[in-house]
Amino acid sequence: MNENHARLCPSPEWAEHIQTEVLPSLTEHADLGDDMLEIGPGPGAATEWLRHQVKRLTVLEIDAEAAAKLARRYADGNVEVALGDATELSYPDGSFDSVGSFTMLHHVPTLALQNKILAEAFRVLRPGGVLIGSDSLASNRLHHFHEGDTYNPIEPGTVLSRLQTIGFDKLTIMVDGILKFVAHKPAEHADSDEEWDAELDAEEAEDAA
Numbered sequence: 001m002n003e004n005h006a007r008l009c010p011s012p013e014w015a016e017h018i019q020t021e022v023l024p025s026l027t028e029h030a031d032l033g034d035d036m037l038e039i040g041p042g043p044g045a046a047t048e049w050l051r052h053q054v055k056r057l058t059v060l061e062i063d064a065e066a067a068a069k070l071a072r073r074y075a076d077g078n079v080e081v082a083l084g085d086a087t088e089l090s091y092p093d094g095s096f097d098s099v100g101s102f103t104m105l106h107h108v109p110t111l112a113l114q115n116k117i118l119a120e121a122f123r124v125l126r127p128g129g130v131l132i133g134s135d136s137l138a139s140n141r142l143h144h145f146h147e148g149d150t151y152n153p154i155e156p157g158t159v160l161s162r163l164q165t166i167g168f169d170k171l172t173i174m175v176d177g178i179l180k181f182v183a184h185k186p187a188e189h190a191d192s193d194e195e196w197d198a199e200l201d202a203e204e205a206e207d208a209a
């Protein structure tokens, strides 16, 4: 992170923006459940709000200093801080009811790695779980803000197909000054293939009778 981020991201103004303008408009479309994973929490603007919405919040941060600060801040309570890379999550499949990513994907240097993070989020969600996310939109101002830092903004027009290709369904994509998205992992079909075939056979038999 460059100096601009070091000033903005821990500021009360940024926390206010994330907590009043971004997160409530996402959770309107999403049930976060009990267990949530937040990737790229930085100084914790979203963490502070999310920890009151779920029973357990795990936050995964790639920057050792930021992770250590968060771990000190949340030494007691329902937030578990982990140091790691969201492109390679160590959690088993289906570990979380929800995953969140806020203002972090544009810090991931390539489209392939951004997609890997989205695919990892899909993997660690339980069937029926939900991904919520937000990111800044490309602009000259944002480009200058990232001087000397990674700047790989998401093209909002690509988000639908990228999430759908990974397997997400029930998508809500909002563009209103920033990009916001909500995407669900489909719930498992209760029936096995055999049960499905048996149901079709029964329907056919009924139609023939």
Ligand SMILES: C[S@@+](CC[C@H](N)C(=O)[O-])C[C@H]1O[C@@H](n2cnc3c(N)ncnc32)[C@H](O)[C@@H]1O
Pocket: 001, 005, 009, 018, 039, 040, 041, 042, 043, 044, 045, 046, 060, 061, 062, 063, 066, 084, 085, 086, 087, 101, 102, 103, 104, 107, 108
């Ligand atoms: C601009 S900050 C946003 C922080 C916070 N989410 C917010 O909205 O205020 C982006 C954060 O993502 C973290 N990050 C970037 N790439 C990551 C990765 N691959 N895995 C985990 N965290 C990552 C950065 O270290 C940084 O703390």
